[in-house]
Amino acid sequence: MAKRLIPAFNRILVEKIVPPSKTTAGILLPEKTSKLNYGKVVAVGFGLRDKSGNQIPVAVKEGETVLLPEYGGTEVKLGDKEYHLYREDDILGTLHQN
Known part of the structure; x- marks a missing residue:
């Protein structure tokens, strides 16, 4: 049975997105x-x-x-995936595609 976490009150469960360290052509991207x-x-x-x-x-x-x-949130592990739990006022903004 799969577990699903429903955050309490104004908390938000987030799966962090790890940007690629190199392009598909193999070019290494700077740390910044x-x-x-x-x-x-x-x-x-x-x-x-x-x-x-x-x-x-x-x-x-x-x-x-x-x-x-950059810092904050509570690390939560569900199965083999890692998530982070934040309060709504910790979120800095939303990103939208143009």
């Missing part, structure tokens, strides 16, 4: 290009509630690519 820290959102929590009890949903959605802080 691998410094971008981003990942794909795998699951999101249901959000928080305000003082009146109204639900405040999480701003990002499953499948989006997000920019992550």
Whole structure:
């Protein structure tokens, strides 16, 4: 049976994207290009509630690519895959294709 983690409150489960260290032609890329820290959102929590009890949903959605802080998050291992759990306010932004 496969396990699926549903984050609590305003937490977001992210699978980090590791950029390639060389091109398909075999050209090595400089280390600076691998410094971008981003990942794909795998699951999101249901959000928080305000003082009146109204639900405040999480701003990002499953499948989006997000920019992550250099440090932080909680490492989570599910099966043979490694994920990271972040609070919504730790996410720096979302990346969109033009």
